Amino acid sequence: MLTLIYFGKAFxxxxxxxxxxxxxxxxxxxxxxxxxWKAQRWNLAVVFGAMLxxxxxxxxxxxxxxxxxxxxxVEQLAAMHIEAPEGKLAPDSLMGFEALKNPKTFIILLAxxxxxxxxxxxxGGCTSGHAISxxxxxxxxxxxxxxxxxxxxxxxxxxxxxxxxR
Amino acid sequence: MKYIKFIAVGFVFGxxxxxxxxxxxxxxxxxxxxxxxxxxxxxxVAVMTGLIGVQLIKRKNLKDYTGAPIAIEAKEKGLAxxxxxxxxxxxxxxxxxxxxxxxxxxxxxxxxxxxxILLGALLGTYIYGLLKEILPH
Numbered sequence: 001m002l003t004l005i006y007f008g009k010a011f012x013x014x015x016x017x018x019x020x021x022x023x024x025x026x027x028x029x030x031x032x033x034x035x036x037w038k039a040q041r042w043n044l045a046v047v048f049g050a051m052l053x054x055x056x057x058x059x060x061x062x063x064x065x066x067x068x069x070x071x072x073x074v075e076q077l078a079a080m081h082i083e084a085p086e087g088k089l090a091p092d093s094l095m096g097f098e099a100l101k102n103p104k105t106f107i108i109l110l111a112x113x114x115x116x117x118x119x120x121x122x123x124g125g126c127t128s129g130h131a132i133s134x135x136x137x138x139x140x141x142x143x144x145x146x147x148x149x150x151x152x153x154x155x156x157x158x159x160x161x162x163x164x165x166r
Numbered sequence: 167m168k169y170i171k172f173i174a175v176g177f178v179f180g181x182x183x184x185x186x187x188x189x190x191x192x193x194x195x196x197x198x199x200x201x202x203x204x205x206x207x208x209x210x211v212a213v214m215t216g217l218i219g220v221q222l223i224k225r226k227n228l229k230d231y232t233g234a235p236i237a238i239e240a241k242e243k244g245l246a247x248x249x250x251x252x253x254x255x256x257x258x259x260x261x262x263x264x265x266x267x268x269x270x271x272x273x274x275x276x277x278x279x280x281x282x283i284l285l286g287a288l289l290g291t292y293i294y295g296l297l298k299e300i301l302p303h
Contacts, residue, residue, distance in 0.1 A: 002177050002210075002219040008230040013267035016290040021291070024288075032295035045172035046179065050267060051274025053180020054189070058275040062184060067192050070201040077195070090191040090263060090272065095279030103286040108261065109279050113269075113286020114293070115258030121264060123251025124241065124300065127265040130252075131198065131209060134241055136216025141241040141248050148252015149259060150198075156260035157198030164261075 001133055009042060012129030014120040016040070016047050046126065058089070080165035108164060115152075180271045187240050189271050191263025195234075247303040 003013035009150020018033065019040040026033035064087035069077075074084045082091050092099060099105045115135040123133060129148045131149065187193045188208050190275050192298075197205035222228065242255050259265055262283050269287060272280035282299055 001216055005223065005236060006230050007171065008232060008234060017266060021288055021292050021295065026292050026295060027261035030295040030300050042169060042172045042248050045169040046176035047270045048172035049176020049270050050180035053177040054184050054274035055269035057184035067190055069185055069192055069196055073196045073199060073201045085192045089187065089217055090277055094191065095277040097278040100278055100282065106282060106294045109282035110260045110286040112262030114290040115254050115261065115266065117287030117290025118294045119251050119255030119258055121291050123255055124247050126255060128267050132216055134301045135213045136220050137238055139241045141244060144185050144248040145252040146247060148249045149256040152253035152256020153198045153260040157195060
């Protein structure tokens with residue numbers, strides 16, 4: 001974030017979603033997407049770098065020993081039929097290629113994405129824009145947004161996920 | 167090749183978030199269950215680092231690399247949008263365990279499911295764009 005400030009920019013990943021919508025032609029349907037997305041190309045470059053970073057980190061910098069969860073968490077997951085990580089970052093039963101063939105998983109991922117995309121733009125930022133950049137700059141709106149993140153997250157994690165993964 | 171430095175920033179961001187497991191669905195679940203300090207630690211270190219950096223920039227009026235003064239935009243005032251939008255985002259974050267940055271990182275790392283999340287997120291952003299004028303902010 002500080003590096004990007006030094007480059008005269010701001011750190012925020014979710015803006016790219018709007019940029020991508022604009023590139024796809026959403027400007028024809030809503031003013032919100034009519035902006036100079038070419039000025040946002042630097043942020044798409046950050047995204048591209050992040051994808052490369054993810055690829056390199058998983059394929060060349062991991063020995064499959066990561067994600068050592070609290071044993072209680074693993075037990076709770078088992079009750080929801082979600083396998084223990086054993087070095088994986090995300091459950092195959094949710095994120096794997098095979099899992100996508102299951103309509104329920106597909107809908108869960110799509111719905112989760114919808115909430116993320118809609119919520120982040122409505123709130124004007126995500127974890128990077130509000131929790132990291134905003135809180136660092138002592139912004140009250142960001143604190144309110146982060147409290148919102150946790151209200152939503154706690155409701156999902158404690159009440160809805162057990163229902164979804166029954 | 168003025169984009170190289172931004173790709174480099176993203177590259178480091180991707181590696182750090184992957185190796186710190188902040189992109190992990192499991193870690194995010196564990197965080198919301200308050201069963202580990204892991205994620206809270208990452209967020210706190212990031213915010214503390216940012217806080218010190220931002221304060222230094224402001225007090226010493228530091229310049230960016232082109233020599234222009236650094237101006238950090240303040241967030242717009244409001245309540246409804248932050249609390250409602252934030253809550254919706256939180257629901258999605260805990261559900262599929264990724265926020266906008268990690269969606270791309272996971273996609274790069276080869277998690278196919280992240281592609282569907284990205285599709286949903288683009289659709290969600292698009293719907294917001296359509297409804298923006300009629301939503302309370």
